[in-house]
Each structure stands twice: as structure tokens, then as C-alpha cells.
Amino acid sequence: xxxxxxxxxxxxxxxxxxxxxxxxxxxxxxxxxxxxxxxxxxxxxxxxxxxxxxxxxxxxxxxxxxxxxxxxxxxxxxxxxxxxxxxxxxxxxxxxxxxxxxxxxxxxxxxxxxxxxxxxxxxxxxxxxxxxxxxxxxxxxxxxxxxxxxxxxxxxxxxxxxxxxxxxxxxxxxxxxxxxxxxxxxxxxxxxxxxxxxxxxxxxxxxxxxxxxxxxxxxxxxxxxxxxxxxxxxxxxxxxxxxxxxxxxxxxxxxxxxxxxxxxxxxxxxxxxxxxxxxxxxxxxxxxxxxxxxxxxxxxxxxxxxxxxxxxxxxxxxxxxxxxxxxxxxxxxxxxxxxxxxxxxxxxxxxxxxxxxxxxxxxxxxxxxxxxxxxxxxxxxxxxxxxxxxxxxxxxxxxxxxxxxxxxxxxxxxxxxxxxxx
Ligand SMILES: Nc1ncnc2c1ncn2[C@@H]1O[C@H](COP(=O)(O)OP(=O)(O)OP(=O)(O)O)[C@@H](O)[C@H]1O
Numbered sequence: 388x389x390x391x392x393x394x395x396x397x398x399x400x401x402x403x404x405x406x407x408x409x410x411x412x413x414x415x416x417x418x419x420x421x422x423x424x425x426x427x428x429x430x431x432x433x434x435x436x437x438x439x440x441x442x443x444x445x446x447x448x449x450x451x452x453x454x455x456x457x458x459x460x461x462x463x464x465x466x467x468x469x470x471x472x473x474x475x476x477x478x479x480x481x482x483x484x485x486x487x488x489x490x491x492x493x494x495x496x497x498x499x500x501x502x503x504x505x506x507x508x509x510x511x512x513x514x515x516x517x518x519x520x521x522x523x524x525x526x527x528x529x530x531x532x533x534x535x536x537x538x539x540x541x542x543x544x545x546x547x548x549x550x551x552x553x554x555x556x557x558x559x560x561x562x563x564x565x566x567x568x569x570x571x572x573x574x575x576x577x578x579x580x581x582x583x584x585x586x587x588x589x590x591x592x593x594x595x596x597x598x599x600x601x602x603x604x605x606x607x608x609x610x611x612x613x614x615x616x617x618x619x620x621x622x623x624x625x626x627x628x629x630x631x632x633x634x635x636x637x638x639x640x641x642x643x644x645x646x647x648x649x650x651x652x653x654x655x656x657x658x659x660x661x662x663x664x665x666x667x668x669x670x671x672x673x674x675x676x677x678x679x680x681x682x683x684x685x686x687x688x689x690x691x692x693x694x695x696x697x698x699x700x701x702x703x704x705x706x707x708x709x710x711x712x713x714x715x716x717x718x719x720x721x722x723x724x725x726x727x728x729x730x731x732x733x734x735x736x737x738x739x740x741x742x743x744x745x746x747x748x749x750x751x752x753x754x755x756x757x758x759x760x761x762x763x764x765x766x767x768x769x770x771x772x773x774x775x776x777x778x779x780x781x782x783x784x785x786x787x788x789x790x791x792x793x794x795x796x797x798x799x800x801x802x803x804x805x806x807x808x809x
């Protein structure tokens with residue numbers, strides 16, 4: 388059955404496209420968006436640009452019916468919708484034989500990631516079939532829960548905030564069927580592993596393991612209560628997030644790893660390393676003379692076991708550093724003892740370093756699962772985390788804010804150029 392919007396008897400609300408506003412001013416734009424929002428219309432166009440307002444509730448117009456409505460439809464035939472953007476992108480790629488890209492921009496919590504997921508699922512739904520194609524689609528869609536588990540966290544503005552930027556490319560064959568894909572990740576906010584602002588959490592995966600692991604896994608990984616781990620307590624002791632079931636999400640994460648064809652042994656290793664990072668945060672130091680010594684030797688046991696390294700070696704690496712000295716044409720390596728502050732820094736650097744590598748490994752696994760050499764064109768979706776000003780901004784947030792400003796600038800330039808040449 389084919390649906391047409393005109394037959395649906397819909398209520399008109401404000402203007403669909405803000406270029407039709409009789410007077411264009413900030414107030415008129417905000418009024419129009421508000422009017423439509425109150426009528427449950429979250430999408431409004433400004434010419435070729437789609438504005439989306441986060442409804443914070445499930446809207447009824449994201450079903451199979453709408454996919455059919457928007458597929459192949461002309462602009463203005465249907466109300467503004469993210470499916471219309473996705474359809475136009477896919478069609479332009481096919482008709483013009485040219486790769487396409489959509490940039491999703493907005494402050495943190497605006498709904499960028501949800502929009503990106505709708506675009507991916509729309510394209511996956513309307514593009515060709517076959518076993519290999521279905522596998523690629525599964526990988527593209529299942530990469531979301533996997534990368535979100537390790538790269539998303541609760542912030543004060545968003546319970547599921549992306550703390551990394553990603554550019555997802557879906558690569559198509561000449562018939563328009565997805566043949567492969569590539570995810571590029573940027574600027575994982577690794578500082579979150581070792582510290583969080585008040586009211587925020589560490590990355591979801593830590594809570595997933597602590598609440599969702601089986602008794603056997605917990606024993607192998609030495610998992611205790613969430614409050615036990617220092618790295619989980621900077622944001623406060625309320626670890627629960629409304630609308631999130633970490634234990635259930637853990638099963639999804641494991642399922643997603645299997646879709647990426649990550650072997651059981653590698654999955655176990657990923658969990659061991661992740662749990663090891665948690666344990667590492669509980670290693671504390673005291674000053675002895677001018678040197679740092681591990682205050683709680685027993686806290687070294689689990690990280691050393693989980694990282695599969697010698698306890699004495701871990702101890703030495705946390706409290707000293709190898710120093711290259713060169714003088715008189717000679718070079719020598721000497722171990723220099725660290726003070727307490729330096730040891731804390733070394734411990735956190737190790738935790739951040741391991742976690743970043745786990746994340747890169749996962750992105751690589753996603754890419755390996757959809758690698759192809761049959762490529763004609765691709766569609767790209769850029770979803771970086773939003774502009775934010777925290778009480779204390781990390782280096783990654785500084786870079787992200789800078790990139791957001793640059794993107795805004797490119798967007799304005801391109802829009803102005805298109806208008807001037809139009
Ligand atoms: N179209 C939508 N329908 C229903 N809920 C939505 C929609 N868009 C966003 N939300 C809700 O808002 C939350 C935040 O959205 P999302 O994570 O997409 O924001 P974001 O712009 O990607 O933020 P960040 O930059 O922090 O990653 C989602 O977890 C979801 O609860």
C-alpha cells in the first residue's frame with residue numbers, strides 16, 4: 388500500500404518552510420518553531436536546511452508508513468521530516484552519481500545522534516537487499532549501541548551524550564546497495580575516564596559491566612559495587628539514569644560485539660581491560676620522603692591480573708619513569724622516582740591510554756566488519772558532540788567547541804554562496 392500525505396487530513400501549523408514567513412526576524416522564527424512544536428511537529432524547513440526541535444518523547448511519525456510516504460517523494464509533497472533529507476541524499480547520490488554528506492549541528496542534547504540514527508535506519512530500509520548487504524546494514528545499525536556503550540555518558544544536559552565525534556560513511560555499489568562502510572572517530576573525551584563533573588557519569592560501559600555481568604564474569608573481573616570504584620564517584624553517588632537500564636544495555640553491547648564478529652576471547656579481553664581501568668583508579672599513593680609509594684598494595688592485584696602484567700612491574704611503572712639521559716656523547720636510561728602528584732598523573736594517563744585504545748580497537752572492528760573494495764559512491768553523516776561550556780572544560784571540549792564554531796562558519800558560507808548564486 389502506498390500512502391500520500393495529502394490524504395492524511397493533517398492540521399496545518401505555522402509554516403512548513405520558514406522562507407514563507409511574511410516577516411523574517413528571530414522572534415518570527417522562534418514563534419513559528421514554538422507553534423509547530425506545541426502541535427507536535429518537530430521538523431521545519433528553511434529552504435534546503437532542516438531544523439529539528441528535540442521533543443523528548445517518541446513521536447508517532449517514524450514508522451513504516453512514513454518511510455513509504457517519503458520514499459521518492461518530491462520536496463513539499465510531504466511535511467518536513469528527517470526522512471525527506473535522507474531520501475534526498477540517497478536519491479541525489481543515485482541520480483547525480485555523486486557522494487553526499489549531511490552535517491548535523493546543534494548544542495549538546497539537541498537530538499543530533501537520534502537524527503543520525505534515523506537517517507541510517509532510513510537508508511538501510513530503502514536501499515537494496517541480499518545476505519551481504521543485510522550484514523552491512525546490521526553492522527551499521529549495531530555499531531551504534533556498541534560505540535555508545537564505550538563513547539557515551541550521562542552529562543547534566545543529556546543522559547546519553549556522545550563524548551566522541553564520528554563520521555559514518557556508507558559505501559554503495561552501483562545499484563545503490565550498501566556494500567560497506569567506514570567510521571572515523573574524533574576526540575574521545577578520555578579525561579572522563581578519570582574524572583567527571585558533578586551530576587555526570589563515566590562512560591556507560593563501566594555501569595553496564597557492574598550491573599549486567601553474570602556472577603561468573605563478576606568474579607573473574609573482580610567486580611564490586613559501583614560505589615567501590617573511585618573513577619565512578621566524581622559525579623556523585625547516584626549512578627542511576629532515568630530511562631536507562633544498564634544491565635539490559637550490557638546484553639546489547641555483547642550482542643553488538645558478536646555482530647562485529649569480535650571473537651569470544653577478544654570480547655573477554657575487552658571486558659578485562661575495561662574492568663582493569665576501573666580497578667586502576669583505586670590504586671592510591673602516599674609520599675615517602677620525596678617519592679610516591681603505593682599506599683594500598685592489594686589494589687594492584689586486580690589491574691595487574693586483568694592487564695596480564697606483573698604486579699611489581701605495574702608498581703614500578705606507576706611510581707617511576709624511565710629517563711633518557713644524554714651527555715658527553717653517551718646515552719643512558721635511568722629510573723627516576725615520581726612524587727605523589729606525578730604518580731597520580733601516571734596512573735590516570737595509563738587508564739586513559741588503555742581506554743582510548745580499547746575504543747580505537749572497537750572502531751577498527753566495526754570497520755573490519757564492513758570493509759569492501761566495491762565502491763561507487765558514499766553518503767556521509769557527521770555527528771560530533773555539541774557545543775558546551777562546563778565549569779571546567781577539558782582539552783577535548785575546547786577542540787569540539789572550536790570545531791563547532793568552524794562548522795557553523797562553513798555552513799553560513801555555503802548557505803550564503805548558494806543563495807547568492809541561486
Ligand atoms: N527525535 C527524537 N524523538 C524523541 N526523543 C528524542 C529525539 N531526539 C532526541 N531525543 C531525546 O533527547 C536525548 C538527547 O538526544 P541526542 O543524544 O541525539 O543529542 P545530541 O545532540 O546528540 O547530544 P550530544 O551532543 O550531547 O551527544 C535522546 O537521548 C532522546 O532521549
